[in-house]
Amino acid sequence: MTPSPRRSSFAWLLWLVGGFIGAHRFYLGSYLGGAAQLGLLLYGLAGLPGSRFCLMVLLPWLLFDLWWVHRRLKQLKEGGTGAMDGDGDGDDAPAARQATRRPAPRDAAKDFDLAALAEANKLQERFVAAAEAGDWGQAVAIGEQIVAAMRRVFRGPHQNLAMTLCMLGQACYRVDAFDKARASLEESLSIGRKIGMPAEDMDVARKALDLTLVGIEQRKARGATSDEQGALLNLLDDREARYRDALAQGDLQSAEKLCAEAVAASRRLHGGPDKTVVLHLSSHAELCRRLRWNEKAQASADEAIAMIGQLGLDDSWRRGPTNTLALLHAAAGRADEAEALYKKTIAMAVSEAGGGSSDGVVRAFNNLAFLYAESGQDVKAELCYARALVHLDKLPPGEGDTELHSDMLNNFASLHMSRRDFVRARELFERSLDIQQRSCRGISATAANAHNDLGLIAQEEGDLRQALLHFKRTLLLNQICTPDHFRNIDNAQRNIESVSIALAAVARAARMEPST
Structure with missing residues (x-):
């Protein structure tokens, strides 16, 4: 069939x-x-x-x-x-x-x-x-x-x-896999030329290849020569952005974890000592110090300083980890070691600023002054605060680290307040509040501290109504900015109650006083 x-x-x-x-x-x-x-x-x-x-x-x-x-x-x-x-x-x-x-x-x-x-x-x-x-x-x-x-x-x-x-x-x-994209697109075009692929399809492949070549050039400009290095760069950028956001939100533990990942990514990217590794090690040391993980903080700071020496970097790179080490010594009660390191940071900051003024100089003097104030050396503390204030006055108004400026003014005001120089203390507190008002509309923990101390000054001077206004403002700002700091909130509440009772007593006394 x-x-x-x-x-x-x-x-x-x-x-x-x-x-x-x-x-x-x-x-x-x-x-x-x-x-x-x-x-x-x-x-x-x-x-x-x-x-x-x-x-x-x-x-x-x-x-x-x-x-x-x-x-x-x-x-x-x-x-x-x-x-x-x-x-x-x-x-x-x-x-x-x-x-x-x-x-x-x-x-x-x-x-x-x-x-x-x-x-x-x-x-x-x-x-x-x-x-x-x-x-x-x-x-x-x-x-x-x-x-x-x-x-x-x-x-x-x-x-x-x-x-x-x-x-x-x-x-x-x-996905920024530019080398793989380039190989695929070049093979696509090669096949297209052999078989006479339609012009519109060839144009699609050519445009995609052009974009890929631009991406390769941009990657080279960032210092990456392969897809693997490009992926590490992207990972590093992501971790940097995320730990800075976490730090801005006050989530120190998340910031420390992300910063440690950034350190690891930068090590893998560069395969050894590099400026990027130093930068993230310094940040990690400071985050660990703020979390009171002192051993980890010291290890990161020491490694950063050692790597700075290997790379032959200038003192501007040493200032951050050196300041962290000074703060660690101060917290541990090693005042002499801390003082020596603080003086080094002052010299580094002044040198970095070219003999002029900068936030680094203000911070260095403020830290040394705070160390002196804590150890009872008020004269030295006042001298350092005064020099920090001189450098602050030279900075452009409204620019720089406003939190640093306000903290320094509050610290200096507290020193005058301890001496009962209320006039000078009030001037400094009000200047601190003015800075906070311009930067964040006065809604911050720093502003809360200033209002609290102004309330205490007003209470000492007998202006109970003004004291009550400052204490109420302190309570409100603490509830907004630091709701988990129950001690500060309780103190503010007690101050309000104390002043309110005093005002009520004054009012009763005024009503009972016979008229003449």
Whole structure:
């Protein structure tokens, strides 16, 4: 029994009018290929994720079938399946029967791994979903699988492979994997030139490659020469931004953890001593000190100073970790060691400012003055505070570290207050409040401290109404800025109650006093 004849003219007509539904393949016996083409068409028209890619796969497949139909008809004719145009006679039957006993020629459609093609179609849906969700890392992983599947399907240059490589290159660009993106896009263009890919598809790949080359240049400008270094740079930038945000919000523990990750990322990036490592070690030391993790703070500060020596950096780099070490010695009661280090920081800050004034100079004098005040050396403390105030006056108004300026003024005012020089203390507290008003509308813990001390001064001077106003302001600011500092809130509440009782007593006394 011989297969039914196939008419070449009818096969070409089916390709022309029914190719999108695989009619010509069904007619020529390639039922799996016909079913695949019909499935691609139905999915492409359904408007589901990846439908556009299905139509992109179907169109070049139909163009490929121009060659496939010709070859298939030739194979069937050589196999003696009957007169292709219906004009043969029975004399050909013996030859046909003889041909059927020979091994059948291989189906050209089996040159393609249709299972791999079906896998690529499924992966395409996942790729589109990941891209629409903005999960470009997942999209890159899926894109690599699609390219591998396409290489199994098309074992050589092909438009579908070129477009898949272009798609992968664009996904790699999104995750800053510029080297991988460049390789994929260059291969896509190379295949496109070989097969004569449409101009609009070539333009897409060229534009993506241009963007990738710009990204590579920008990465080089930042000091990274590979995708791995670029990824580390991005990680480092992320950790820097996040630990600064955590610090601004007062979350010291989160800030310390993120800063430690920044230290680790900078070590991996540079593979040894570097300015970036020094910078983050200094920040980590200060964060640990503020958390009272003194051993960790000292270890980070010591390592930062040692690395500064290895790199041959100037004293501007030493000032931060040296100041942290001085604060650690002061907290541990080692006043002599702290004083020596504070004096070093003053010399470094003055040298860094070129003999002029800066926040660094103000901070250095303020720290040494606070050390003297805590150890009972009020004369030395006043001298250092006065020098800090001189440098503060030289700074442009409204600029610099306003918290530092207010803290220094509050400290100096407290020294005058302890000497009962209320006039000078009030001037300094009011100046501190003025700075806070300009910087944060007076809503800060520093402003709360100033109002509290002004209330105490007013109470000492007998101005109970003014004292009550300051204490109420202190309570409000503590509730807003430091709600977990219950001791400060309780103190403010007690001060309010004490002054209120005193005012009530004065009022009762005034009512009982006989009129004259």
